[in-house]
Structures are given as structure tokens and as C-alpha cells.
Amino acid sequence: xxxxxxxxxxxxxxxxxxxxxxxxxxxxxxxxxxxxxxxxxxxxxxxxxxxxxxxxxxxxxxxxxxxxxxxxxxxxxxxxxxxxx
Amino acid sequence: xxxxxxxxxxxxxxxxxxxxxxxxxxxxxxxxxxxxxxxxxxxxxxxxxxxxxxxxxxxxxxxxxxxxxxxxxxxxxxxxxxxxxxxxxxxxxxxxxxxxxxxxxxxxxxxxxxxxxxxxxxxxxxxxxxxxxxxxxxxxxxxxxxxxxxxxxxxxxxxxxxxxxxxxxxxxxxxxxxxxxxxxxxxxxxxxxxxxxxxxxxxxxxxxxxxxxxxxxxxxxxxxxxxxxxxxxxxxxxxxxxxxxxxxxxxxxxxxxxxxxxxxxxxxxxxxxxxxxxxxxxxxxxxxxxxxxxxxxxxxxxxxxxxxxxxxxxxxxxxxxxxxxxxxxxxxxxxxxxxxxxxxxxxxxxxxxxxxxxxxxxxxxxxxxxxxxxxxxxxxxxxxxxxxxxx
Numbered sequence: 001x002x003x004x005x006x007x008x009x010x011x012x013x014x015x016x017x018x019x020x021x022x023x024x025x026x027x028x029x030x031x032x033x034x035x036x037x038x039x040x041x042x043x044x045x046x047x048x049x050x051x052x053x054x055x056x057x058x059x060x061x062x063x064x065x066x067x068x069x070x071x072x073x074x075x076x077x078x079x080x081x082x083x084x085x
Numbered sequence: 086x087x088x089x090x091x092x093x094x095x096x097x098x099x100x101x102x103x104x105x106x107x108x109x110x111x112x113x114x115x116x117x118x119x120x121x122x123x124x125x126x127x128x129x130x131x132x133x134x135x136x137x138x139x140x141x142x143x144x145x146x147x148x149x150x151x152x153x154x155x156x157x158x159x160x161x162x163x164x165x166x167x168x169x170x171x172x173x174x175x176x177x178x179x180x181x182x183x184x185x186x187x188x189x190x191x192x193x194x195x196x197x198x199x200x201x202x203x204x205x206x207x208x209x210x211x212x213x214x215x216x217x218x219x220x221x222x223x224x225x226x227x228x229x230x231x232x233x234x235x236x237x238x239x240x241x242x243x244x245x246x247x248x249x250x251x252x253x254x255x256x257x258x259x260x261x262x263x264x265x266x267x268x269x270x271x272x273x274x275x276x277x278x279x280x281x282x283x284x285x286x287x288x289x290x291x292x293x294x295x296x297x298x299x300x301x302x303x304x305x306x307x308x309x310x311x312x313x314x315x316x317x318x319x320x321x322x323x324x325x326x327x328x329x330x331x332x333x334x335x336x337x338x339x340x341x342x343x344x345x346x347x348x349x350x351x352x353x354x355x356x357x358x359x360x361x362x363x364x365x366x367x368x369x370x371x372x373x374x375x376x377x378x379x380x381x382x383x384x385x386x387x388x389x390x391x392x393x394x395x396x397x398x399x400x401x402x403x404x405x406x407x408x409x410x411x412x413x414x415x416x417x418x419x420x421x422x423x424x425x426x427x428x429x430x431x432x433x434x435x436x437x438x439x440x441x442x443x444x445x446x447x448x449x450x451x452x453x454x455x456x457x458x459x460x461x462x463x464x465x466x467x468x469x470x471x472x473x474x475x476x
Contacts (some may be wrong), residue, residue, distance in 0.1 A: 005301060007308040008184035008245065010283045013290040018298055 020047065024066030026081035028059050034078035041070035041079065087271075092264045094257030097225040098164065098190045098250075099124035100264070101232035103134055104272040105188075108159040111139040111150035115169040116202045117254035118192040122164055136162075144169040148176040148189075155185035156293050158284025160236070162187070166254060167194035167208040174212060180247050181216030181309065183294050184283065186239035187247045188232060189217075193355065193406075194254040195441045203442020204254030206355060210383075210407040210415045216309055218248040218316055219383040223358040225262045227335040228252045234323045237276055243315040245282065251383075253356040253406075255442065267331055275330055313385045320382055338387035340379040341394060343369060347376030348399040349457040352391070354380050354416055357404060357438075357445055364450035375454050380416065388423040395420070396427045399461035402453050406439040413470050432460045438473035449473055 005011075028041075041057060042050040049064040050057055059070075071079040092100060098121050102110075110129070112122040128134040137154075141147045144165050151161040165173060170191055180187060196207045209219060220235065222228045228250065235248040252258060283291065297305065321337035328334035342362050344350055353361050358379045365375045378394050380387065395401045405414025412418060417435035424430045436453050438445045456471065 005304060007305075007312070008283055009182065009295055009297060009305050010291050010293045011295060013292055018295060018301065 019062045020065050021062045024061075024064060024084060026066045026068060027061065027084055028064060028066070028068070028070050029080045029082050030057060030059065031078045031080070032056055034076045036076055036078075038075065040073050040075065044069050044073045086268050088266050089263055090266060091261050092225055092229075093120065093259055093261045094225040094228045094252050095120040095192065095259070096124050096261075097229040097264045098232055098252070099128065100266060101229045102162055103128055104233065104267070104269060105160070105162070105236055105276065106134060107136050107162040109139065109151065109154035109161045110134075110136050110163065111141050111147045111154070111161070112163045113141055113144050113147045113165070113169060115144070115166045117194060117204070117258040118164050118166040118169070118190070120258070121190060121192070125162075144172040145176060148173045148180065151187055152176060152180055152183070152185065155180070155183075155187060155281070156283075156285055158281035160240075160279040161185075162189075164190040164192065166192045167196060170208045170212060171196065174215070177212055177215035177217060179294070182305065184245040184309075184312070185247060186236075186241075186245050186279075188235040188239055188250060189247065190228070190232065190250045190252060192254045192258045193251050201441050202254075204256060205406040205440045205442070206251065206253070207407045207440075209249060209251045210409075212249075213384060213415065216246070217384065218244075218246055218313070219251060220248060220320075220381060221251045221355045221383060222257070222335070222381075223356050223379065225257060225260075226264050226333065228257060229264055229266070230327060230331070230333055230335060233272060233276055234320075234327055236279075237323055238316060238319055240279055241315070241319055242282065244312050244319055246309070246312045246316060251355065256356040265331075265333070271330060275327070317382075317385045317387070320385075336379060336381045338380075338382040338385070339390045339394070340381055342377040342379070344376035344378055344394050346374055348374040348461070349454055350376045350378050350395055350398050350401045351436075351450070351453055351457070352378045352380060352395075352401060352403045352416065352420055354383065354404070355406065357406070360445060360447060361404070361450050364447055364454065367447075368451065368454055373454070373458075375457075383416070383419075386419055386423075388419075391420055391423040392427060395424060395431065396429075398431045400432045400434065400457040400463075402434045402436055402457050404436045404438060404445075404453070408437060408440070417469070432463050433469065434460055435470045436473050437470060443474070445473060
């Protein structure tokens with residue numbers, strides 16, 4: 001726990017005390033060579049864990065649960081699900 | 086200007102709401118509570134109470150609507166009884182766990198089956214561990230006064246915990262007595278407008294009641310217990326402050342009647358305190374050293390105060406208008422636990438009575454004190470549980 005919690009379970013946004021990254025068994029690894037920035041992964045990510053910018057898509061590993069939807073939806077096969085060590 | 090009105094316990098509560106001025110009221114009718122919200126809806130229609138009155142389809146919806154309005158930063162009000170309280174059960178810990186400071190009168194009524202509309206305290210006692218403060222009153226004046234105190238208590242920054250104000254069905258809800266009403270400006274000084282600590286604010290978005298993982302859940306439960314501890318002192322202080330302003334003191338956590346030198350004390354919860362006191366008065370006149378201890382706050386439970394009063398008795402009795410099936414009356418269990426640290430523990434008897442609206446007569450209270458005299462000197466609690474007037 002890195003943040004001080006208030007006495008009631010209501011938190012100002014953006015809040016990050018409850019992360020879900022530790023639930024992950026498989027980590028999405030993006031091949032930037034194959035990625036064409038179509039953003040389908042960003043659209044389909046159920047957890048809002050895909051971060052987009054002008055240059056690249058990034059995975060927010062604090063929240064990614066490793067469900068693999070992004071890898072399944074990617075038309076370029078640019079995402080591999082790699083088992084966590 | 087102060088005034089005096091002839092009011093039922095339920096209408097005393099409705100008049101209290103007129104002084105409290107909640108912004109949102111959501112309620113569903115249920116006997117014997119209905120006349121509280123009927124009267125309030127009349128006040129709202131006449132614009133004597135400036136609130137949105139939400140007519141909902143159930144008690145679960147009533148408390149849920151109050152929850153939502155509390156999220157929006159409003160002072161809210163609802164009231165219920167018995168099966169209605171049970172129907173709210175899912176939402177009760179949501180409200181307390183979210184630290185929304187609402188006040189809900191519960192007009193105590195038995196739980197079916199057999200089906201009944203009559204009174205006992207099984208409904209509230211069954212919701213003991215939902216994280217709500219539970220206060221019990223003995224007359225209409227105390228119901229009125231306690232509603233005012235309950236909002237101050239619930240909204241205190243160190244407490245932020247919802248309060249049930251319990252009044253016995255029919256005995257209080259449907260009988261009338263003279264009730265002293267304060268001047269509105271006096272109440273405004275005692276109960277300032279509500280400033281929500283946690284409220285929807287579009288410029289500073291907040292996630293309400295987020296899903297907690299094992300890493301943080303227990304901490305919130307710890308905070309709730311700390312708030313209950315803070316409420317103890319606050320309840321006592323509010324009784325004193327209220328007396329200074331309005332001249333009435335119904336007790337803080339407890340209220341003693343001729344307990345100082347009493348050998349035999351009967352512990353009560355709610356409206357039967359009055360009859361118990363009359364019995365004690367009669368026996369005192371006959372030279373018997375008896376007293377009555379009213380428990381006003383069931384949660385937080387006044388263990389230290391109870392121990393102080395009962396430690397030196399020859400025997401104590403506890404009247405329960407509830408039953409914790411498979412054990413004994415719920416108040417009896419708590420009172421006994423309070424005495425665990427005493428060097429010498431007096432024998433105690435549990436009296437179960439007033440279930441499902443059954444009256445307890447004056448002579449039955451006298452008989453309870455006689456049983457206490459007989460129990461003095463007996464080791465432990467011999468046949469502790471006694472059903473009064475069982476047919």
C-alpha cells in the first residue's frame with residue numbers, strides 16, 4: 001500500500017490504491033514492429049489498461065489482468081501472451 | 086417560540102424532522118411506522134419541510150435512494166419497522182460501511198412468523214451487527230429529542246456513522262403525550278446545516294464505495310469500530326449539551342434510576358423502562374433497595390458504565406423483548422459480559438417478556454424484583470432465563 005487511505009471507502013480520481021496487476025498469469029507483450037497503431041486492443045481492453053499515444057500503445061501492467069482479449073483481437077498478431085515468471 | 090403539543094411517538098418523530106430539515110426523504114409504509122412518513126409527506130406537501138419525498142417500491146429501495154442522495158451530499162431521512170427493516174438488511178452495512186451519516190427511526194415490531202404487527206424489539210436486535218449506532222427511547226419526548234441528537238451524532242466528523250432511533254411499536258408509536266417543542270432557532274444553533282465530507286463533485290471526481298481487496302478491507306472495518314468508540318463520548322456529551330440548551334436529559338449511554346445504593350437492579354431497553362421505574366418507586370416506598378438501569382445505547386454498548394452500576398448489587402435482572410434463539414435474551418448476554426472483569430460477579434436473571442405486543446403489568450415487574458431477591462447469594466445464574474407470564 002503506497003497511499004494513505006481515507007476513513008471511508010471513497011477515493012478521489014484518479015485513484016490507484018486497488019490495482020489488479022497481481023491477478024495476471026499471462027502478460028501481454030507488444031511487438032512494436034508488427035503494431036500499426038490501429039487501437040483495436042485499446043478499444044477492446046475491458047480494464048482500460050491499454051494506454052495510447054501518437055507513437056505507440058503501452059500496457060499499464062499495474063491494472064492489466066492478463067485476460068488476453070487484446071491478443072485475441074489484434075489483427076496483426078502483434079501481442080503475445082507470455083507466462084509471468 | 087417554544088410550544089407544547091399533544092403528539093404520538095410517531096408524530097413526535099415527524100415534528101423532529103420538521104426541525105431537522107432533511108433534503109431527501111425516501112420511505113415505504115409499514116405498520117407501525119407509517120404515520121411517521123404520512124405526517125412528513127403532509128409537511129412536504131405544505132412546504133413546511135423543504136425536501137424531495139421519494140415514494141419508492143420497497144424498503145430496500147428506500148434505503149438505496151437515501152444512499153444515493155447521501156452520495157450527492159444531502160441530509161437524508163427514512164423510517165421503517167420489522168419486515169421492512171429486514172428487507173433493508175442488505176443496504177444497512179452499505180450505508181454504515183460508506184460512512185454516510187443518516188438517521189432512521191425504527192418503530193420496533195416483532196418478526197414473523199407467526200405474522201403479527203405488534204411490538205417487540207426482535208427487528209432491531211436482529212440487525213445489531215450491521216454497523217449502525219442503535220439508540221432506544223422510552224417516550225415520545227425522548228423520541229423527539231433523540232432524533233435531534235442523532236443527527237448531530239451521525240454527522241460528527243469523528244463518527245460519520247448512521248443511527249437507528251428505536252421506539253417501541255404501539256406503546257410509543259400510537260399513544261399520545263405532551264411533547265415540548267423547541268423554537269426553530271434553538272435547533273438551528275444545536276444542529277447546523279449538514280456539510281458532507283464525501284459527496285459527488287463534478288470538478289473533483291470521486292470513486293464511491295470502491296471494490297476493496299484483502300489488502301485494504303480490514304482497515305475500513307477498523308475505522309468503523311474507531312468511529313463507534315468516538316460515538317460513546319459523543320453520546321454522553323450530547324446529552325449534557327442538550328440539557329443545557331433544552332432542559333431535558335434522557336441519559337447518555339445509560340440512565341440510572343435509584344441505583345446508587347440498590348441491592349437489586351433491573352436492566353431495561355425502551356418503553357417498558359417507565360413501568361419498571363414505577364414498580365421500583367413502589368417497592369422503594371416499602372423500604373426495598375431496588376433500582377432500574379435503562380440502556381439507551383445498545384451500539385455502542387456501554388459495558389464500563391453497566392459494570393459500574395451493577396457490580397455491587399446482590400442480584401441483577403435483564404428484561405429482553407427479544408430472543409437470540411439457541412441462547413438467551415440478547416441484552417442479557419451483553420450485560421453478563423460487561424461484568425466479566427468484576428472481582429465478584431452478582432447473580433443475574435433474564436426475563437423474557439413483551440413479545441409480540443404482550444403487555445407487562447406492574448405486578449409482573451414487582452414479581453421480577455422478588456425473583457431477584459430470591460436469587461441473591463445463589464451461585465452463578467440458576468435457571469437464568471424466565472419467560473414472563475407464559476401460558
